[in-house]
Amino acid sequence: xxDVGWISPILTAARPHAVAALLRNFRDLDLAxxxxxxxxxxxxxxxPRNGPPRDAAAWLIMVGRNVAIDTVRRRSRLHLLPPEExxxxxxxxxxxxxxxxxxxxxxxxxxxxLFICCHPELPATQQIALALRIVSGLSVPQIxxxxxxSEAAMEQRxxxxxxxxxxxxVPFEAPGAAERFERIAAVAAMIYLVFNEGxxxxxxxxxxxxxxxxxxxxxxRLLLRxxxxxxxxxxxxxxxxxxxxxxxxxFDSQGGVVLLEDQDxxxxxxxxxxxxxxxxxxxxxxxxxxxxxxxxxxxxxxxxASRAEDTDWSEIDLLYGTLERMQPSPIVSLNHAIxxxxxxxxxDALAMIEPLADKLGGYFYFHGARGAxxxxxxxxxxxxxxxxxxxALANTAAEAAHIRGQLDRLARGAAL
Amino acid sequence: MQYAIxxxxxxxxxxxxxxxxxxxxxxxxGVVREKLVRQGKLGPVARxxxxxxxxxxxxxxxxxxxxxxxxxxTKEQLLGFYIVDCAGLDEVxxxxxxxxxxxxxxxxxxxxxxxxxxxxxxx
Numbered sequence: 001x002x003d004v005g006w007i008s009p010i011l012t013a014a015r016p017h018a019v020a021a022l023l024r025n026f027r028d029l030d031l032a033x034x035x036x037x038x039x040x041x042x043x044x045x046x047x048p049r050n051g052p053p054r055d056a057a058a059w060l061i062m063v064g065r066n067v068a069i070d071t072v073r074r075r076s077r078l079h080l081l082p083p084e085e086x087x088x089x090x091x092x093x094x095x096x097x098x099x100x101x102x103x104x105x106x107x108x109x110x111x112x113x114l115f116i117c118c119h120p121e122l123p124a125t126q127q128i129a130l131a132l133r134i135v136s137g138l139s140v141p142q143i144x145x146x147x148x149x150s151e152a153a154m155e156q157r158x159x160x161x162x163x164x165x166x167x168x169x170v171p172f173e174a175p176g177a178a179e180r181f182e183r184i185a186a187v188a189a190m191i192y193l194v195f196n197e198g199x200x201x202x203x204x205x206x207x208x209x210x211x212x213x214x215x216x217x218x219x220x221r222l223l224l225r226x227x228x229x230x231x232x233x234x235x236x237x238x239x240x241x242x243x244x245x246x247x248x249x250x251f252d253s254q255g256g257v258v259l260l261e262d263q264d265x266x267x268x269x270x271x272x273x274x275x276x277x278x279x280x281x282x283x284x285x286x287x288x289x290x291x292x293x294x295x296x297x298x299x300x301x302x303x304x305a306s307r308a309e310d311t312d313w314s315e316i317d318l319l320y321g322t323l324e325r326m327q328p329s330p331i332v333s334l335n336h337a338i339x340x341x342x343x344x345x346x347x348d349a350l351a352m353i354e355p356l357a358d359k360l361g362g363y364f365y366f367h368g369a370r371g372a373x374x375x376x377x378x379x380x381x382x383x384x385x386x387x388x389x390x391x392a393l394a395n396t397a398a399e400a401a402h403i404r405g406q407l408d409r410l411a412r413g414a415a416l
Numbered sequence: 417m418q419y420a421i422x423x424x425x426x427x428x429x430x431x432x433x434x435x436x437x438x439x440x441x442x443x444x445x446g447v448v449r450e451k452l453v454r455q456g457k458l459g460p461v462a463r464x465x466x467x468x469x470x471x472x473x474x475x476x477x478x479x480x481x482x483x484x485x486x487x488x489x490t491k492e493q494l495l496g497f498y499i500v501d502c503a504g505l506d507e508v509x510x511x512x513x514x515x516x517x518x519x520x521x522x523x524x525x526x527x528x529x530x531x532x533x534x535x536x537x538x539x
Binding site for chain 2: 005008009010012013014218221224225228229234237271274275278279281282285
């Protein structure tokens, strides 16, 4: 069998389990990663011939351990290399290994790995880079493209994160209940950051950065398998799925931003929407709402509306009110104001955001929304000034182009 | 005789498939399905969402117990399935409870359907 394309998804799926178990054995991130790579190379060599093992993760862990022992021996130059057949021929031993490594061990291993990547001493940018490298197995160039930084800069960021982990005396034991809860929240936050990193993008960068959104979805499914009854994790997974489902409709062919209300909803990914809706449905039954669930519920209302005019804005208005109480932030208030504009009019919305000027004065969306409200109220001069501020603060060419479109419409309106 | 063919695979692997790979697999299956349709042999086909979207109703106790996640015990075996059209999870659970009252014991796993084709076979 010359085509080995079928192997790559198996290796990707096994990776978090295998790297996490190797880390438990060797307590060394670099070594765990290195021997996992070597085990993958051997898989590519032997699986096409022998077929995939029954438990791919167990196979990779076994081979990885042998490679590590071999590496340590080679480094100490005390022993001759064992022949490769002894290391990678696992047909007899595999079944026994698979029995010993059960799901409970895997669960603790992966949690430990995720907790290490989200160590509180690491800044958020390093946490997400490290998780994408170690847990997801993205290459440094892939991650660098996702973050729009040079490969050298990303390499350095990951190296720094690893050396901080090495010197931080990270406990390899499973944390206690209270700490565990805090750490899960940190892992969820990290996954959402990965998602946002990919979501905040313009079309030219879209291909490279969409990979981050897909990775965030995979990580959220992984976390959900570890905590299948935690409603906030269901909420997180639903949120990233429902938002990413709109990816295909967010930009036009010229790379311009297409606002939610103008998007061609037939381009939305129906299967991701179905999965997101099913998860938020499950979460709600627990009666323990949290910020991810509320945000997912808002995204769900958009997803359920087959036309923009069918959107249940009064429900969205209520949900944003809930979110503001749970997690007060000027950004949440700004988003709330957009719902308020739909339900109660631009006047109320404008009154809501005026007090946010101090905090959001440097934020593109604040001036964009303010301009739109002023325009709806017929205050065109002020609207023009607000759009001018927005353009100056645009992060991407697509954002700037969108506001320029508003200004052009304003100019045309004035000329009429 | 009608037969059900139950599809098993490691969802960690299938969810690691690229969009292109997934599309290619579905296209290849489509060819086989078309042939079976022409022969009048193909009944309903459903692709299910991942088990993380699953809920299980244990009906071996009173009142029955609703648990998050797929049905995982191995001492029971898969004996059949229903496809129901509902507004949401609450409604499906209600229906499952009603079915469970008629036939207590065991469990129902509730899995949202991702794609569904009613097919057509002589009954």
